[in-house]
Amino acid sequence: MKNAVISFKNKQINLTKEIKTPLLDRLFEYKNSPSIGFHIPGHTRGAAVHPKFKDIIGADALLADTTDEFDNLGTLHPATGAIKEAMDLASRCYNSKKTFFVTSGSTISNLAVAFGALRPDDKIIVARNSHRSVLTGTIITGANPEWLMPKKLTDWAIYGSISPFELNDKLNQNKNIKFVWVTNPTYEGVVSDIALIAEICRRHNVPLIVDEAHGSLWNFHEKLPESALNMGADIVVHSLHKTGGALTQSSMLHIGKNSNIDADRIEHALKLLHTTSPSIPLLASLDASRAFLESKEGHESIQNAIDNAEYFREQASKIPDVTILGENGGINTDVTKIFIKVKGLTGKRLESVLELDFNIEIESASDEGILVLSNIGNKKSEFDYLISALNIISKNNYPDLSHLEDIKFMPLTEPKVAMSPREAYFSNKVKIKKENSIGRISSEVIALCPPGISVLLPGEIITKEHIPYLNEYTEIEVIEE
Numbered sequence: 001m002k003n004a005v006i007s008f009k010n011k012q013i014n015l016t017k018e019i020k021t022p023l024l025d026r027l028f029e030y031k032n033s034p035s036i037g038f039h040i041p042g043h044t045r046g047a048a049v050h051p052k053f054k055d056i057i058g059a060d061a062l063l064a065d066t067t068d069e070f071d072n073l074g075t076l077h078p079a080t081g082a083i084k085e086a087m088d089l090a091s092r093c094y095n096s097k098k099t100f101f102v103t104s105g106s107t108i109s110n111l112a113v114a115f116g117a118l119r120p121d122d123k124i125i126v127a128r129n130s131h132r133s134v135l136t137g138t139i140i141t142g143a144n145p146e147w148l149m150p151k152k153l154t155d156w157a158i159y160g161s162i163s164p165f166e167l168n169d170k171l172n173q174n175k176n177i178k179f180v181w182v183t184n185p186t187y188e189g190v191v192s193d194i195a196l197i198a199e200i201c202r203r204h205n206v207p208l209i210v211d212e213a214h215g216s217l218w219n220f221h222e223k224l225p226e227s228a229l230n231m232g233a234d235i236v237v238h239s240l241h242k243t244g245g246a247l248t249q250s251s252m253l254h255i256g257k258n259s260n261i262d263a264d265r266i267e268h269a270l271k272l273l274h275t276t277s278p279s280i281p282l283l284a285s286l287d288a289s290r291a292f293l294e295s296k297e298g299h300e301s302i303q304n305a306i307d308n309a310e311y312f313r314e315q316a317s318k319i320p321d322v323t324i325l326g327e328n329g330g331i332n333t334d335v336t337k338i339f340i341k342v343k344g345l346t347g348k349r350l351e352s353v354l355e356l357d358f359n360i361e362i363e364s365a366s367d368e369g370i371l372v373l374s375n376i377g378n379k380k381s382e383f384d385y386l387i388s389a390l391n392i393i394s395k396n397n398y399p400d401l402s403h404l405e406d407i408k409f410m411p412l413t414e415p416k417v418a419m420s421p422r423e424a425y426f427s428n429k430v431k432i433k434k435e436n437s438i439g440r441i442s443s444e445v446i447a448l449c450p451p452g453i454s455v456l457l458p459g460e461i462i463t464k465e466h467i468p469y470l471n472e473y474t475e476i477e478v479i480e481e
């Protein structure tokens with residue numbers, strides 16, 4: 001085979017090498033000669049389920065839905081057998097000191113970071129555009145976040161990148177910071193300068209945690225941004241299920257190669273927070289996803305996603321009234337995440353036109369725009385169809401019905417903190433009418449999903465900027481006075 005070895009990002013990928021899949025292999029053996037089971041799960045290898053469910057999900061999927069501890073698969077907590085072998089392979093592939101498999105999403109990975117590395121009253125610097133699981137981490141541990149505000153991309157009503165210089169200032173102003181926690185890329189694909197951020201953290205001798213939930217492909221292609229694992233981050237979290245091809249809820253938590261973070265404490269936290277019945281199909285899908293992405297076919301799929309994204313960006317930018325985030329704006333984005341807007345239409349209206357008139361589903365819509373993901377499984381013809389739909393929309397008068405809806409503008413405001421998230425969460429609360437809530441201290445986490453970024457957290461003062469965003473609320477829970 002030509003070009004069997006590709007070199008990039010300080011490593012070489014041998015596209016012809018045998019790629020091991022220990023957990024998949026063991027599951028395959030079991031599928032071909034299953035034992036007779038007298039154990040959980042009670043559907044007994046799919047023998048006792050609703051036929052419609054079996055039809056949808058497939059008999060093999062039910063057979064694979066067995067339990068760790070049985071059928072020679074190994075266990076997750078503690079990691080043993082084929083499950084451990086699969087985690088070790090993932091660790092080697094992602095260049096980590098240690099990698100853990102997680103079957104409850106990056107939500108639990110983030111909680112384990114907090115629970116494993118923080119103690120009550122620890123101070124951490126956290127980017128405000130973090131997923132709400134990061135913030136839940138401060139509630140369960142009692143740590144105090146010092147907020148780092150990312151750049152505001154007001155034209156797009158979203159947060160952008162983190163300023164390394166502002167981080168440096170914060171680290172100069174605040175002593176005894178336990179760690180810095182940032183999200184990269186943002187949900188909409190904006191990329192921060194993690195190399196510089198990592199360097200700044202190193203100089204201040206403060207560990208860096210990167211929620212790279214949306215960047216699990218980065219390790220596998222030279223045209224995608226560099227993973228924080230290769231830039232000195234101490235912990236990196238990946239939602240393999242988001243873009244990596246694993247089943248929904250599958251995540252990996254990696255400890256950085258040179259990190260001094262106590263991996264045993266993180267493992268212990270995972271054990272306490274994680275389900276005691278990890279799904280074998282989810283664990284196997286992590287093994288499969290890593291192996292596929294490392295393979296020649298996987299590399300071609302990522303290349304395909306990049307080619308399609310570049311093609312779509314080029315074609316869509318020629319359509320009148322269409323603007324794409326990151327094209328010409330000096331904003332660095334992951335090419336496969338395409339945030340676009342069409343003049344005269346809110347993102348929500350555009351989403352519903354695409355869905356109702358063209359049978360197209362996009363990743364998400366906000367007040368301003370829509371997020372389109374160029375996935376490893378998408379075809380060029382699908383992008384052609386989307387381009388033709390956008391052309392039709394731009395030529396026809398699709399009146400914006402947003403006046404019929406309440407528009408939500410996410411307030412990108414600096415939080416006014418009155419008490420710690422934990423103290424507020426456990427205080428006495430009352431529900432009051434939303435109109436009367438300005439000036440009161442919120443006891444709720446208000447973070448609509450997607451993207452799950454917090455607009456209000458327990459302990460923060462509700463301001464008039466929050467009110468338009470709360471249009472689905474008639475009442476809001478606040479701290480009792």
Ligand SMILES: Cc1ncc(COP(=O)(O)O)c(C=O)c1O
Pocket residue numbers: 104105106107108110130131133183187211213214239249250251450451452
């Ligand atoms: C940046 C970020 N981190 C973590 C999560 C949580 O991931 P999961 O859905 O895998 O639990 C999300 C979910 O959208 C996210 O956007």
